Amino acid sequence: MFWHDDISLMDKKIKKxxxxxxxxxxxxxxxxxxxxxxxxxxxxFLVDGVMRGYRGLxxxxxxxxxxxxxxxxxxxxxxxxxxxxxxxxxxxxxQKTAVERIKRHAIDALVVIGGDGSYRGALALYQxxxxxxxxxxxxxxxxxxxxxxxxxxHTAVNTALESIxxxxxTANSMxxxxxxxxMGNQSGYIAMEVALGAGAEDVLIPERSFDYDALCQHIxxxxxxxxxxxxxxxxxxxxxxxxxxxxxxxxxxxEARFVVLGHVQRGGxxxxxxxxLATRLGAxxxxxxxxxxxxxxxxxxxxxxxxVDLSEAGTRKNPHVxxxxxxxxxxx
Ligand code: F6P
Numbered sequence: 309m310f311w312h313d314d315i316s317l318m319d320k321k322i323k324k325x326x327x328x329x330x331x332x333x334x335x336x337x338x339x340x341x342x343x344x345x346x347x348x349x350x351x352x353f354l355v356d357g358v359m360r361g362y363r364g365l366x367x368x369x370x371x372x373x374x375x376x377x378x379x380x381x382x383x384x385x386x387x388x389x390x391x392x393x394x395x396x397x398x399x400x401x402x403q404k405t406a407v408e409r410i411k412r413h414a415i416d417a418l419v420v421i422g423g424d425g426s427y428r429g430a431l432a433l434y435q436x437x438x439x440x441x442x443x444x445x446x447x448x449x450x451x452x453x454x455x456x457x458x459x460x461x462h463t464a465v466n467t468a469l470e471s472i473x474x475x476x477x478t479a480n481s482m483x484x485x486x487x488x489x490x491m492g493n494q495s496g497y498i499a500m501e502v503a504l505g506a507g508a509e510d511v512l513i514p515e516r517s518f519d520y521d522a523l524c525q526h527i528x529x530x531x532x533x534x535x536x537x538x539x540x541x542x543x544x545x546x547x548x549x550x551x552x553x554x555x556x557x558x559x560x561x562x563e564a565r566f567v568v569l570g571h572v573q574r575g576g577x578x579x580x581x582x583x584x585l586a587t588r589l590g591a592x593x594x595x596x597x598x599x600x601x602x603x604x605x606x607x608x609x610x611x612x613x614x615x616v617d618l619s620e621a622g623t624r625k626n627p628h629v630x631x632x633x634x635x636x637x638x639x640x
């Protein structure tokens with residue numbers, strides 16, 4: 309039983325696939341679009357691109373895509389389809405308008421590339437309106453169930469590491485404490501990876517509570533043992549870097565500088581791992597639609613393609629927290 313009163317799209321043979329990117333962009337989204345478009349065309353489907361995610365869908369920004377539309381994008385950051393966050397799409401009215409647009413453009417199925425919010429949107433279209441949807445994990449946060457990695461997470465970690473390596477040079481030369489804020493509102497994934505990869509002395513993440521007194525004690529003890537510089541990585545959802553730096557200064561009397569890496573982590577050419585992941589997952593999305601298998605999210609577990617229901621693919625916590633913390637403490 310669906311909200312609209314005419315025939316469900318699920319009963320129709322798919323002729324045209326729509327593809328959109330939604331939420332925060334991630335390097336590798338273009339590689340995923342390319343894969344979806346070319347795999348779909350190779351199976352005889354038509355392909356439309358929806359600009360600006362669900363917002364563009366509501367606003368009827370739909371374009372036709374062909375083989376050449378996705379030429380020379382596998383190596384480009386960002387998303388050629390643009391992306392947006394849509395409050396309107398969270399409402400029933402917004403969703404009904406989106407479904408009306410889908411039908412107007414004779415789109416029979418939709419591939420949604422994005423994070424947990426985008427998956428919730430794809431699930432709503434599928435469950436409430438019978439629109440065949442498939443989700444591909446596109447977020448630098450790497451915080452989705454059903455996949456070990458998300459498209460963009462590898463590049464974001466490498467980008468943050470490149471910056472931190474540079475900061476370490478000056479931190480060491482000037483014998484300073486640096487607090488480096490990385491992205492991750494709900495997820496400490498980037499923070500944990502870069503802390504381990506950059507050889508940081510500590511890391512603060514939203515999944516784990518922390519204690520300023522213990523942190524400052526740690527710094528003071530390190531100083532007594534001759535430690536001259538510190539890199540402390542903070543996920544944006546755990547604390548704000550200026551506040552951490554000010555608190556450390558107040559409690560220890562030591563100078564602490566901060567750097568907020570921000571959106572630099574979302575840009576840049578995707579590294580190989582993100583391009584390859586995106587290309588593999590895009591192909592599976594099309595295969596699933598061709599088989600009439602809908603309402604799924606595609607990922608990889610232990611390097612094997614893994615498919616879960618969209619309803620199960622919501623936010624996951626970082627599974628490596630304990631192991632990484634232990635290592636960071638030992639290696640400091
Ligand atoms: O998409 C993931 C993400 O980059 C998060 O890490 C971050 O908290 C958020 O998006 C920032 O979103 P916006 O660019 O809309 O401020």
